[in-house]
Amino acid sequence: MSSIVEQSNANEAHHGHHPAKGFKRWLYTTNHKDIGSLYLIFSLTMFLIGGAMAMVIRAELFQPGLQLVEPHFFNQMTTVHGLIMVFGAVMPAFTGLANWMVPLMIGAPDMALPRMNNWSFWILPFAFLILLASLFMPGGGPAFGWTFYAPLSTTYSNDNTALFVFAVHIMGISSIMGAINVIVTIVNLRAPGMTWMKLPLFVWTWLITAFLLIAVMPVLAGAVTMVLTDKYFATSFFDAAGGGDPVMFQHIFWFFGHPEVYIMILPAFGIISTIVPTFSRKKLFGYASMVYATSSIALLSFIVWAHHMFTTGMPVAGELFFMYATMLISVPTGVKVFNWVATMWKGSISFEVPMLFSIAFIVLFTLGGFSGLMLAITPADFQYHDTYFVVAHFHYVLVTGAIFSIMAGAYYWLPKWTGNMFNITLAKWHFWLSLVSVNVLFFPMHFVGLAGMPRRIPDYALQFADFNAIISIGGFAFGLSQLLFVAVVIKCARGGDKVPAKVWDGAEGLEWEVESPAPYHTFSTPPEIK
Amino acid sequence: MGKLTSTVWLVLIVFSQHVMANSQYNMRKGVTDISNNVYHLHMTIFLICCVIGVIVFAIMFWALIHHRKSKGAVPAQFHESTKVEILWTAIPFVILIAMAIPATKTLIAMEDASKADLTIKITGSQWKWHYEYMGEDVAFYSILSTPQDEIANLADKNPNYLLEVDKPLVLPINQKVRFLMTSDDVIHSWWVPDFAVKKDANPGFINETWTNINEEGIYRGQCAELCGKDHGFMPVVVEAKSQEDFNAWLADAKQAKQKAALADAALLDQTLPKEELMTLGEQVYMASCAGCHQPTGMGLPGVFPALKGSPIVLGDIKDHIDVVIHGRSGTAMQAFDKQLSIKQLAAVITYKRNAWGNDTGDVIQPSEIQAALDAEGEAN
Numbered sequence: 001m002s003s004i005v006e007q008s009n010a011n012e013a014h015h016g017h018h019p020a021k022g023f024k025r026w027l028y029t030t031n032h033k034d035i036g037s038l039y040l041i042f043s044l045t046m047f048l049i050g051g052a053m054a055m056v057i058r059a060e061l062f063q064p065g066l067q068l069v070e071p072h073f074f075n076q077m078t079t080v081h082g083l084i085m086v087f088g089a090v091m092p093a094f095t096g097l098a099n100w101m102v103p104l105m106i107g108a109p110d111m112a113l114p115r116m117n118n119w120s121f122w123i124l125p126f127a128f129l130i131l132l133a134s135l136f137m138p139g140g141g142p143a144f145g146w147t148f149y150a151p152l153s154t155t156y157s158n159d160n161t162a163l164f165v166f167a168v169h170i171m172g173i174s175s176i177m178g179a180i181n182v183i184v185t186i187v188n189l190r191a192p193g194m195t196w197m198k199l200p201l202f203v204w205t206w207l208i209t210a211f212l213l214i215a216v217m218p219v220l221a222g223a224v225t226m227v228l229t230d231k232y233f234a235t236s237f238f239d240a241a242g243g244g245d246p247v248m249f250q251h252i253f254w255f256f257g258h259p260e261v262y263i264m265i266l267p268a269f270g271i272i273s274t275i276v277p278t279f280s281r282k283k284l285f286g287y288a289s290m291v292y293a294t295s296s297i298a299l300l301s302f303i304v305w306a307h308h309m310f311t312t313g314m315p316v317a318g319e320l321f322f323m324y325a326t327m328l329i330s331v332p333t334g335v336k337v338f339n340w341v342a343t344m345w346k347g348s349i350s351f352e353v354p355m356l357f358s359i360a361f362i363v364l365f366t367l368g369g370f371s372g373l374m375l376a377i378t379p380a381d382f383q384y385h386d387t388y389f390v391v392a393h394f395h396y397v398l399v400t401g402a403i404f405s406i407m408a409g410a411y412y413w414l415p416k417w418t419g420n421m422f423n424i425t426l427a428k429w430h431f432w433l434s435l436v437s438v439n440v441l442f443f444p445m446h447f448v449g450l451a452g453m454p455r456r457i458p459d460y461a462l463q464f465a466d467f468n469a470i471i472s473i474g475g476f477a478f479g480l481s482q483l484l485f486v487a488v489v490i491k492c493a494r495g496g497d498k499v500p501a502k503v504w505d506g507a508e509g510l511e512w513e514v515e516s517p518a519p520y521h522t523f524s525t526p527p528e529i530k
Numbered sequence: 531m532g533k534l535t536s537t538v539w540l541v542l543i544v545f546s547q548h549v550m551a552n553s554q555y556n557m558r559k560g561v562t563d564i565s566n567n568v569y570h571l572h573m574t575i576f577l578i579c580c581v582i583g584v585i586v587f588a589i590m591f592w593a594l595i596h597h598r599k600s601k602g603a604v605p606a607q608f609h610e611s612t613k614v615e616i617l618w619t620a621i622p623f624v625i626l627i628a629m630a631i632p633a634t635k636t637l638i639a640m641e642d643a644s645k646a647d648l649t650i651k652i653t654g655s656q657w658k659w660h661y662e663y664m665g666e667d668v669a670f671y672s673i674l675s676t677p678q679d680e681i682a683n684l685a686d687k688n689p690n691y692l693l694e695v696d697k698p699l700v701l702p703i704n705q706k707v708r709f710l711m712t713s714d715d716v717i718h719s720w721w722v723p724d725f726a727v728k729k730d731a732n733p734g735f736i737n738e739t740w741t742n743i744n745e746e747g748i749y750r751g752q753c754a755e756l757c758g759k760d761h762g763f764m765p766v767v768v769e770a771k772s773q774e775d776f777n778a779w780l781a782d783a784k785q786a787k788q789k790a791a792l793a794d795a796a797l798l799d800q801t802l803p804k805e806e807l808m809t810l811g812e813q814v815y816m817a818s819c820a821g822c823h824q825p826t827g828m829g830l831p832g833v834f835p836a837l838k839g840s841p842i843v844l845g846d847i848k849d850h851i852d853v854v855i856h857g858r859s860g861t862a863m864q865a866f867d868k869q870l871s872i873k874q875l876a877a878v879i880t881y882k883r884n885a886w887g888n889d890t891g892d893v894i895q896p897s898e899i900q901a902a903l904d905a906e907g908e909a910n
Contacts, residue, residue, distance in 0.1 A: 064691065065683040072759045072830055139832020145756045151733060152716040156656075156758060156862050158833045240734020246717055247732055280597075282605040289615050311719055311754075312730045313711075313737035316641045320634060327626045331619060338618045341590045346606035350599040359594070363587060370579035377629065379564075379636040380572045382728045383557055386719060386754040450557045452723045454754045457762030459681060461693045461750075463554055 019520055027122070030114035031520060032099045037417070038121050039096025040410070044486065046088030046128065047403075051479050053081040058475035061468050066459055074458035075143035076135060082146030086264070087171045088128050090398065093406045094267040095120075095178045098206050101413065102182060104511040104518060105200045107191025107527045112184040120177035127170035134163040145456060147257070150238035150249040154230040165228045172217045179213035182206055191510070193529030197288065200509050204291050205270030208298045212259045212266070215302075219256040223249065247312050254305035262301045264398060266294055268365075268405035269336055272358050274509070275412055276340050279355035280347030281506040285339045293332035293339075300329050310381045319378045326376035330369065337366050352504065353427040357408035360435050361401060368396030371446065386456075389449025395442045407434075407485065414489070415503040419517030420496030426488050433481040440474030558723050561745045561770070565726035567636045575629055582625075640726075643740040646708030650699065654711075654718030654731035654753065655864060657760035657821060661699045664710075668783045671869055672697050673817060674763050678825075681763075693750040698767035702776035703743045711737040715862065719755035722766055728754055743770045758862070759833075760821050794872050797896040802873075804880065804893045811881025814874045819882075822862060827886040834862065838886040847883075847892060851902045854879055867903060872896040 019025045019034065029035060056077050060068050069077070099117065103110055111117045135141040139158035142148065153161060186199070186207050199207075226249075229235040236242020238249045269290075277284045284290065306314060306322040314322075340362050349355075371393040375381050384390060407430075415421050444467040449455075453464045460468065502512040514522045559569045597603045651662040662669040672695045679685035681692075688694075701707055711720055713731040721728040725741040743749075751766040771779060816825060822834040829836035837843050842850050854875060857865035866875065876896045883890040 064687060066681055067683065070830075071762065072833060075756070075759065075761075137832065139830070143759075149717055149756070152756065152758060155860055156716050160832070240732075245735070247730075247735070280605065281599070283607075283609045285609050286611075286615055288610070311728050312732065313735070316638060319637060319641070323633065323637070324630060327630060330626065331622050334622045335615070335619060337586065341586060341593070342614070343609075344590060344593045345597065346603075346608070347593070347597050348599040348603040348605040349594060349597050359590075362590070366583065366586070370583060373579060374572070374575050377571060377575055377633045379568045379633055379640055379726070380575065382640070383568055383572070383723060383726055385728060386721075386756075447555045451554050452558070452751070454721070454752050454762075456756045457752075459692060459762050462687060462689065462691050 028118070030110070030118050032103050032111045032114070032117065033417075033518060033520065035111075035117050035121050036096045036098075036100030039092045039099055042121070042124060043089050043093035043096055043406075044489070046084050046092070048482070048486070049132070050081050050084035050089055051482060053077045053084070054475060055479050057081065058472040060458055061460070062472040063469065064460055064462055064465050069458070071458045072143055073140065075145075075456070076141045078456055079142045079145050079148075080131065080135065083131065083142070083168075084128070085398070086146065086260070087168070087175075088124075090264045090402045090406070091175060092124060094206070094209070094264070094402075095175075097202075097267065097271070097406070097409050097413075098178075098182050100417065101511060102185055102203055102206060103189070104514065104522060105203050105509055106186060106189060106194055107510050107523045107529070108185060108189035109521065109523050109526075111181050112189055113181045116177050117181055120174045120181065123170050124174050127167045127174065130163050130170070131167040134160040134167075137163075147253060148224075148227065149253070150227060150230065150246050153227050154238060157231065161231055162228060165224045168224045169221055172221045175213050176217050179210035179217075182210040183214075186210075191523070191526040191529050197291070198529060200270075201273040201284065201287070201290055202267065202270035205266045205273075205294050208294050209263050209266045212263050212298055212301065216256040216259045216263075219252060220260075223252045223256065226252075247309070250309050250312060251306065254308045255302075257308065258305040259298075259301045261394075261397075262297055264402045265365075266298065268361070268402050269294060271405045271409040271412075272340060272361055273336075275354045275358045275408055276343050276362075278412075278504050278506045278508070279352055279358075280344045280349050282343060282347035285342035285345075286335075289335055290339055293335040296332045297329060300325065300332070304329065307376060307378075307381070310378050311385050323376055323378045327373065330373050330376075333369055337362060337369075348506075352411075353422075353424065353431055354408045354412035354504075356428070356431045357404050357411065360431075361404045361408060364396055364400030364404070364438075368393055368401055371396065384449065386454055387449035388445040388453045388455055391455050392442050392445035392449055395445070399442065400438055404434075407431075410485075410489070412504070413511070414492050415499040416511060416516050416518055418492050418496075419498060419515075420492050421499050421503075422488050422492040422496060426484060426491070430481060430484040430488060433484065434478060437474050437477035437481055441471055441478050442474070444471050444474075560724040560726055561743055561747065561749065562725050562741055563744070564636070564640055564741070565724060567632075567639070568726040571632055571636055574632070578625060578629065640739075643708050643738045645706060646740055647705040648702065649708045649710060650701075651710045651712070652699075652720055652731065653714055654720065654757070654764075655714035656716065656758050656862060657753075657764040659695075659699075659718075659720070659764065659766060660714075663780070666780060666784070668780060668787065670697050670783075672699060672767070674765055676763075678816065690750070692763065693752070693765045693767065695765055695767045698748070698769045700769045700771060700776060700779050701741075701743060702773045703746055703770050705773070706740060706742045708738065708740045711739070714864065716757045717755050718753050718757045718764070720751075720766060721754040722749050722751035722768055724749040724751075725768075730755055743768075746770050746772060763821075790871065794896070794900075797873055798900055799897075801895055802876070802893075804884075807877040807880040807893060808884060809877075810874065811877035811879070812885070814870060814878040815881050815885075818866065818870065819878065827882070827888075837882055838888060843882050843888055844890060847879075847894065847898070848902065850879060850883070851875075851894070851899060855899070855902060872899040872903070875899045 060074055137160050139160055142164040144153040144157055186203055226237040230237050236244040238244045238246045273284055273290055304322060304326045307326045310319055375384050448464045448467045453460055499516045501515050557569055557572050559566055649664040651664055653660040658671050658673045660671050675694045675696045676692050680687045711729050711731040713733040718731040719728055720731060727739055727741050729737050729739040747770055749768045753761060753764040823829050823837050827838040842853055855867040857863045873896050876894045876899050879894045883892045
């Protein structure tokens, strides 16, 4: 064992500060920038695959009646679309941004555990390969929704459920390793003088997110394992006939699921809190209160899970508790929005592409927050639950929330990564087309949901037809608009106007002190923070 | 600023009146006291959110317009203000309490199912509802009645497309009706928007909820919990009648049940012709079996087995009858002994054994089904 370690150390020393050539560079890399890029490219690929599935869904729902796909395949599309977007697109994108930016922001030479970093990325493609492969097997892929409620996912699922279970296991292991790496890096590798209350907010939000990941990914692993044994080994965790309880599945799932929601939005808060001050040329209004708000959202996220389950039949006391706790989350979330607005107030604002996405984020995420508050009100939730109103809500917080923040972050740091300015005209087209189409796509969903259209149905009653046609048109437009983003990224990676170290005149932070593109190795000697 | 706010208000008021009037855009007021309360709760929260949104975004857009670098804005240096931060934590908190009070009241009222006049047991199964009038000896399945041709776009869709059933649940108005919900297989959720009633039907457990309908009419809803392939095809239809009409309906239903029992008894001595059984069998197959095993009898590979060339269908008749009437535990195959009459069972089994090239030539008579059911009774 020791000889292997020595050998590989020797290899590294031999190759010195230059990356290896070709495919091996990427396969063997332990460099946080390479791994960050891998995560981001992977995430973009998954975003396009998951998006293609959404296009199938929207094409089928364009008109009432069954046109293109069978209901069983439709259910596979909604399920795998959800799994891919959550575990394949949003989470790896944030991990990619963390890999790239956390060491640069805290003045560390790399992530603390570079070999584990390589692993946590490279097992991911296999997880999704397994998941996607199941779609092509007899019986098809998972068709029980990304929430895989038992017993639909156990007794009544198809034979390929084991593939789904193992894919989720691998995704979970990857996330946990990524989270451990982030925590160890932030705790141990901060540059001298970088005290906790000097940490950039993106680093703070990721630190808190990493703790959430470590807390809840094992719970998800437990849930899928129980599904596995219930289905294949005759256990009865979720089967009343053997003393189990199908509702217990939902408690376990949402104990993971609700913190998971914040895992996908806290780093977004960090990105927006970085970009808004830059283009307002003014300090973030309340740094400390942002840190405290993020922490309280994270803590509250553990005691609100059953608001996803108000219709399962809970005692009134339980319903009241989860209603109040959920409503409470809007307080720290409000603090964040007020902070961003106060930061812009009396600033010197300009509208570069990252700022455009950030402003859209603030407005549209808040809209999703409002519908979230409405959903918290239990009596009203009985009417909203499992309708398109919910679909509208979580797409506002995840697409115009999480995804828009990722786009904002990508445009913000792309020049730092590549050394080139992206094509601004094309990027602005991407923004405006996305902004309009995403609202055509998701806004009418509120209406069809309130009017009574359940989610996860392949066909619907005639009164929902007009809105569904509009929604589908918005969907196709939004999907196609994202190809512009791909074009912008590829063009920018290939060349463009060279940028200085400090790409944006109002930007602050260590990442803007290294040259652009960021050299392969940075901060080999730690900078001194005053 | 004043002008802008008043314009926004005007738009909001006009818009909200428009949506209030039109159930294509908004939640329905419904036909129960509870559903009215829920509707008003919904509108109150919605308007509060709108007001907060308008204020916050008015401030933000004001800044975006007036504090632009291109207009020569010089950034101010202020940050952190304990006073402001306490204020914007405290105010939302007070608003939340104001929202929580009516919500709590409505919720407590919704969860009180005591002192009911009538109890209905609702059982979900893939993909139909079963209604049992407790203590009345009336029970039936309620299945989607939209023709397959309409779903497949081969015929024009009728106005109640996907929201129509063969036998609706009939309820009296102005009576407190308690629902007990459960399921035979996966989790379903029984939802009628006009009552503001949505409750999960969990297999192995019983949930409780209630309604009290104010107006006669037909009310339509759908299953709201993903329950497999045909989740989108299990509607709920409730027909609310006056007490007299309801009583008359109930009496008719009981009588029809007795007649059916007599007809079944008469069948035991008859030998039905194959053609009749095949015709009826095809109808029953399309309504009860084709959802999984497909109209072609080919099933869905890896999910639902094919019946064409199936060893059970081509094998021993007794085993075949056994699977159909008792189902297969641990799979999606349901027990059909309580869902279909002995004539229907005989017809559908005959159909399966002769359709799609199975051509066994077997003809199963209702008496054989009855014998299988009786044998089970003796065994117990």
